[in-house]
Amino acid sequence: MTDLSRLLNIANEAVDIGRKAAVTQELGTVTSKGDRDMASEVDFAVEQAIRSHLASVTPEIEFLGEEEGRSGDDSGDLLWVLDPIDGTANFVHGIPLVAISLGLVAGDSSLAGVIDMPFLGRRYSASRGSGAYCNGQEIRASKCDRLEDAIVAIGDYAVGDGAPERNISRLTLTSLLAAKVQRVRMLGTAATDLAWVADGSLDASIMFNNKPWDTSAGVLIAREAGAQVLDVDGTQHTFNSRGTVAVAAPIGAELLTLIAEAER
Structure with missing residues (x-):
């Protein structure tokens, strides 16, 4: 049985490492990925840091990153999925709406997830069946009815x-x-x-x-x-x-x- 509590803790630790890279690494060269799409050196640094950490602590789980694709053991049922800097265009322009997004997927559904907003001081997390949290406090979606x-x-x-x-x-x-x-x-x-x-x-x-x-x-x-x-x-x-x-x-x-x- 998958221990989601343990894996969510590991996800948080991995995102901590990525967050440090996001706030300390220089922007560096911005690489074009096609028409008006881009990746910065920070995107690559965050992905490499998280990929390396997860390969060390969960070698049995395959990894998919936006910038450098898949790596690791593909024989299991689980997959880490990372966007190292979601909102790169914002990041490059100094807009603080930026997130590190790390999910754990089995088959076609998500089991756990962590979203960190390094420039807003917010960390969102959840595992299946255990509720959703922001900075340790449980959160609920809107009940807007109009x-x-x-x-x-x-x-x-x-x-x-x-x-x-x-x-x-x-x-x-x-x-x-x-x-x-x-x-x-x-x-x-x-x-x-x-x-x-x-x-x-x-x-x-x-x-x-x-x-x-x-x-x-x-x-x-x-x-x-x-x-x-x-x-x-x-x-x-x-x-x-x-x-x-x-x-x-x-x-x-x-x-x-x-x-x-x-x-x-």
């Missing part, structure tokens, strides 16, 4: 090949939300979106994509805090989902209706 009272975050617009076509639904949704909700926000970090749905700062977060390093930790934290976490088609969210919607349960159905309208 869309017009909701603050809703949306993911970044698409860049790269096919971006104009992929942005049609995103821009349509932005317009639909602007006419319905209290405010629309784009924070530039998926992990922060999901953590803030978990603690009730946001009433919903919508992303038309699902990169596992962005979402594996936050999906579990939001779920443990009582939020609905779904694919954009309304099915339960998994590691292989197309998109990611985290929402206060009372407004979930109405929000999904707007998403479906945008996609049409």
